Amino acid sequence: MNSKVLEEIQEVVDFLDKKIPFRPEVAIILGSGLGGFASSLKEQFSIPYQEIPHFHSPSVEGHEGKILFGKVDGIKVAALQGRWHYYEGHSMDSVVLPTRALASLGVHTLFLTNAAGGINLKFQAGDLVIIEDHLNLMGDNPLTGKDSPLFGPRFPDMSEPYSHECIQILETAAQKLKIPYKKGVYGGLRGPTYETPAEVKMLRTLGCDMVGMSTVPESIAAKHLGMRVMGISCITNMAAGIEKKTLDHKEVQETANSIIQVLTTWMLEVIPKLTKESPLSFPSTNPLKR
Ligand code: HPA
Numbered sequence: 001m002n003s004k005v006l007e008e009i010q011e012v013v014d015f016l017d018k019k020i021p022f023r024p025e026v027a028i029i030l031g032s033g034l035g036g037f038a039s040s041l042k043e044q045f046s047i048p049y050q051e052i053p054h055f056h057s058p059s060v061e062g063h064e065g066k067i068l069f070g071k072v073d074g075i076k077v078a079a080l081q082g083r084w085h086y087y088e089g090h091s092m093d094s095v096v097l098p099t100r101a102l103a104s105l106g107v108h109t110l111f112l113t114n115a116a117g118g119i120n121l122k123f124q125a126g127d128l129v130i131i132e133d134h135l136n137l138m139g140d141n142p143l144t145g146k147d148s149p150l151f152g153p154r155f156p157d158m159s160e161p162y163s164h165e166c167i168q169i170l171e172t173a174a175q176k177l178k179i180p181y182k183k184g185v186y187g188g189l190r191g192p193t194y195e196t197p198a199e200v201k202m203l204r205t206l207g208c209d210m211v212g213m214s215t216v217p218e219s220i221a222a223k224h225l226g227m228r229v230m231g232i233s234c235i236t237n238m239a240a241g242i243e244k245k246t247l248d249h250k251e252v253q254e255t256a257n258s259i260i261q262v263l264t265t266w267m268l269e270v271i272p273k274l275t276k277e278s279p280l281s282f283p284s285t286n287p288l289k290r
Pocket of ligand 1: 117211235
């Protein structure tokens with residue numbers, strides 16, 4: 001990470017710190033069509049991305065471009081309504097800037113959501129899938145570049161990319177609420193094209209259950225910083241070649257919208273359980289002034 005990146009994160013943190021009513025403990029990134037969750041936060045305070053230094057307004061429909069601060073049963077939450085992606089031409093450092101800034105504000109758990117194409121033939125559109133692991137197939141990594149020992153190790157451990165404890169919390173909540181769910185491995189591709197049928201077969205052979213164009217960079221950057229990471233994919237469509245139809249972003253948004261209420265109910269049950277259990281290396285090693 002070069003010093004310019006560090007300066008940018010510092011500017012975001014300074015800006016938010018002056019504005020926000022409280023420092024969040026849990027951050028949620030809401031994927032395509034999934035921004036609707038944010039309206040269920042209590043004591044809401046929102047800031048459009050345009051006002052935040054180095055934030056980008058997402059160019060993709062279904063990503064609103066606002067950060068909301070609010071509470072769920074007293075837990076302080078930051079919810080990002082939409083993200084910007086690598087395929088939009090942003091650098092990996094830019095894609096993970098919100099993750100790094102939120103860690104610096106004290107967030108200990110990052111809850112990632114996304115819209116994804118189903119690869120596993122047992123999946124269907126509308127399924128909610130707990131992310132158990134991922135394959136980074138983006139051809140890049142947010143930690144590429146100069147070592148930043150104050151942020152985390154040069155070679156971060158990725159043996160538990162998605163917290164087992166959080167997966168257990170998600171499963172217990174889903175069972176209590178009788179919400180059907182699946183578990184799977186997310187393949188993160190660069191996009192922006194949807195996959196070809198041959199690529200979908202390849203991804204299945206490689207062990208992917210679902211595929212998308214986000215999540216992996218945030219997960220890597222968050223693990224580097226010592227955060228706990230968890231995630232849910234919303235299967236908005238079966239990936240190319242599985243069904244006899246073409247794919248488009250409208251279908252992705254429509255399916256996401258149809259599942260958002262169930263997802264919201266699930267998340268509202270889970271968030272109060274995400275209290276910080278174990279001491280994390282961050283922010284004691286946080287290089288940013290606070
Ligand atoms: N492929 C990649 N990304 C996606 C898909 C898909 O089929 N659906 C939603 N995001």
